[in-house]
Amino acid sequence: MSTFNVKAFGTPAADADLKEIQIQRREVKENDIEIDILYCGVCHSDLHTARNEWGGTIYPNVPGHEIVGKITKVGSNVTKFKVGDLAGVGCLVDSCRTCESCKEGLEQFCEVGSTGTYNSKDKHLNQQTFGGYSEKIVVDQDFVLSIPENLDLAATAPLLCAGITTYSPLRHWKVGPGKKVGIVGIGGLGHMGVKIAKAMGAEVVVITTSSSKFEDAMRLGADKVILSSDPQQMKENAGSLHFILDCVSADHDINSYINLLKRDGNLTLVGAPENPLPVAAFSLIGKRRSFSGSLIGGIKETQEMLDFCAKHNITSDIEMISIQDINKAYERLLKSDVKYRFVIDMSTLKN
Structure with a gap:
């Protein structure tokens, strides 16, 4: 399968800081969407995973599952989105789609095991999945969310987790x-x-x-x-x-x-x-x-949540940071020194 390289921020080991690295993304296939990542929220689970505090972390590790951005490419079978649309990716990028939970729209409880946005086995490439601390991401359209246009984009990112x-x-x-x-x-x-x-x-x-x-x-x-x-x-x-x-x-x-x-x-x-x-x-x-x-929600319910938040004008209280400050943000996160969610301005990765 053809791939392309993108810049990302990740860590090579549990005791190492996050730094700029190159990762591979797959080229868009018929059901895929390519998203230029504009903002990515920082979840406490990013820190736990990067530092292998829950065990099972695959390195290099690129965290990030509160992703919002703009669609830059769509596959030939994509019907739900078009180039230029605002889109989001949360904690999941795939599941078996055939078990009882998946059929009920509860992909987070997939009985085979859902595919996390990062630190999961990538079904398409011989590697782990890489998260949103990166320039771009390619995701199947069924796991992409529509971002309401009336919400502040950066403050919407944490809604996805x-x-x-x-x-x-x-x-x-x-x-x-x-x-x-x-x-x-x-x-x-x-x-x-x-x-x-x-x-x-x-x-x-x-x-x-x-x-x-x-x-x-x-x-x-x-x-x-x-x-x-x-x-x-x-x-x-x-x-x-x-x-x-x-x-x-x-x-x-x-x-x-x-x-x-x-x-x-x-x-x-x-x-x-x-x-x-x-x-x-x-x-x-x-x-x-x-x-x-309780554990997150399925794709349908996550879209329902975004639409509910749009109706009631609800977003997260955030502090914006540059990607270069992610290690400092992790240390502050440990001290609960943020009101109430860090969000990375991903344009800082392109500088």
């Missing part, structure tokens, strides 16, 4: 008017959860360990803030919430949050703590509560 990661469970658990919803943690995920839950019509309660987050939580749309480090506030609000979206990746006492749920309430975890979280049986069985997890 942080947006869908929070939208999917909120939609699955039927969050809306009459529901009181807790969002635990105000970071890259949590701040999107607040905005989306509010737009869905729910009463939104932010739960945070830090009193310094109060003002920002209200700015984002929260109706109320609970300081989880205050035992009295936690006691006063016990049994008050229909649903909780837990966006915290650090170790934390999950039972204290489960106790905020009403009877039949659910807590869904979208953060990824390093260690298992002990769950007390009586936190659940006393009020028939449930504890679950």
Whole structure:
């Protein structure tokens, strides 16, 4: 198969900085779309993967799965897009398409294993997939998303991971008017959860360990803030919430949050703590509560999320960086020193 070279930023090893490298992309085939990448969001999983903190990283590694750009080429069978369209690529670039999950539009749960935008086996080339910290990407049209024109392009990029990661469970658990919803943690995920839950019509309660987050939580749309480090506030609000979206990746006492749920309430975890979280049986069985997890969304639901965000004018709060500052951004990410998502201006790679 014919290929072409593009500039990218990647790392050759877990303990090495990201630097400029050359990678290969396949030439456009009949069902493919070539995208000139304009912006790419920086997800915490980029850092985890680059540093092999979850294991299984293939090197060289080029992260990035919050990609927006402009279409520069389309294959002969492409009907969904045309050259010049704005387009996005999220966490997936392929799946088996034949299993039960894929047939239901839940490609993220592909039973054969979906193909990640980076650090997966490339079905077309004898290499791993490379992500959005690069000039261009070539993707099958079925895994490309249409970007609404009324949204700020750079601030839309994080919707392709942080947006869908929070939208999917909120939609699955039927969050809306009459529901009181807790969002635990105000970071890259949590701040999107607040905005989306509010737009869905729910009463939104932010739960945070830090009193310094109060003002920002209200700015984002929260109706109320609970300081989880205050035992009295936690006691006063016990049994008050229909649903909780837990966006915290650090170790934390999950039972204290489960106790905020009403009877039949659910807590869904979208953060990824390093260690298992002990769950007390009586936190659940006393009020028939449930504890679950959620993973991004399928392509159809991700497009639905983008259209929902366009309707309600929702984007991520971002700090723009140049690709040359990515290693500094990773260090700041470790300290939670960003409000609330870094986005790379990919034109800086072409300088």
